[in-house]
Amino acid sequence: MFSIGEFAGLGRVSVRMLRHYDAIGLLRPAHVDPHSGYRFYTAAQLRLLNRVTALKDLGFSLQQVQALIDEKVDAAELRGMLRLRRAELATRMRQDTARLAQVDARLRMIESEGHMDTGDVVLRSIPAIRVAQLTATAAGYDHPTSITENLSPLYPRLMELLERHGVPVTAAPIAWYEPAPSGPGDETIRVHAAFPIGDAEVDPADGFEVVTLPPVADAATALHHGPMSEAFRTGQKIANWIDDNGHRAIEPGFAREVYLDCPMDDPDRWVTEMQVPVRLSTAV
Numbered sequence: 056m057f058s059i060g061e062f063a064g065l066g067r068v069s070v071r072m073l074r075h076y077d078a079i080g081l082l083r084p085a086h087v088d089p090h091s092g093y094r095f096y097t098a099a100q101l102r103l104l105n106r107v108t109a110l111k112d113l114g115f116s117l118q119q120v121q122a123l124i125d126e127k128v129d130a131a132e133l134r135g136m137l138r139l140r141r142a143e144l145a146t147r148m149r150q151d152t153a154r155l156a157q158v159d160a161r162l163r164m165i166e167s168e169g170h171m172d173t174g175d176v177v178l179r180s181i182p183a184i185r186v187a188q189l190t191a192t193a194a195g196y197d198h199p200t201s202i203t204e205n206l207s208p209l210y211p212r213l214m215e216l217l218e219r220h221g222v223p224v225t226a227a228p229i230a231w232y233e234p235a236p237s238g239p240g241d242e243t244i245r246v247h248a249a250f251p252i253g254d255a256e257v258d259p260a261d262g263f264e265v266v267t268l269p270p271v272a273d274a275a276t277a278l279h280h281g282p283m284s285e286a287f288r289t290g291q292k293i294a295n296w297i298d299d300n301g302h303r304a305i306e307p308g309f310a311r312e313v314y315l316d317c318p319m320d321d322p323d324r325w326v327t328e329m330q331v332p333v334r335l336s337t338a339v
Contacts, residue, residue: 106120
């Protein structure tokens with residue numbers, strides 16, 4: 056047997072925590088000396104302690120841990136539960152990391168207020184373009200990870216379909232968005248992943264949609280360098296240029312994003328052209 060201190064060291068928990076587990080009946084010592092009150096544990100109890108610690112570290116409350124142990128959940132079922140909870144925590148961590156990156160980017164933008172150069176915003180016309188596309192629904196711009204998680208998987212899936220059916224891609228991939236509310240207050244958006252395909256012949260049963268994006272007579276365009284989680288920096292630059300010149304943006308705002316260079320292993324090196332349709336000032 057092991058003293059409480061020895062057992063705590065082997066299980067990598069505190070003595071205080073073991074005493075608490077004993078008090079609530081979660082993990083009682085194998086033996087308590089009737090004279091000294093010292094607690095003693097067996098090596099076999101480390102397996103139970105390991106389960107308790109794993110469940111607790113994955114976010115289960117001690118009441119939930121107690122219920123799971125009382126139900127004598129077998130190892131296979133426990134592993135499945137732990138994997139599910141781990142996946143949930145990993146998703147939450149990715150979302151928190153994305154939010155942190157956005158906070159940092161917005162802080163940098165705030166620090167540069169009043170010094171933002173709009174000289175590289177270019178007004179130009181955009182011709183109509185025929186594309187193959189796949190579509191998904193995202194929660195909205197307040198949920199940037201939802202947009203990424205729904206949009207990003209569409210591109211490799213669409214490329215696979217195009218290659219399978221021998222449809223050539225003629226230009227850089229495009230993303231475009233449109234509101235898709237289901238009711239008042241709903242800011243759901245429909246995200247479209249598209250590849251230009253020119254005049255290629257396409258079978259309607261190929262598994263993707265073919266549409267022609269309409270021409271844009273006047274679009275304020277600028278190159279965004281870096282990950283799309285920081286696209287609002289370039290959006291602010293374009294907005295300043297539109298206001299400074301007395302123009303008006305035409306809904307839905309960021310009509311298109313053209314991914315000119317997107318090395319998958321380094322989002323910081325991405326180059327994306329952002330295109331915002333505008334209604335020109337009558338003074339132009």
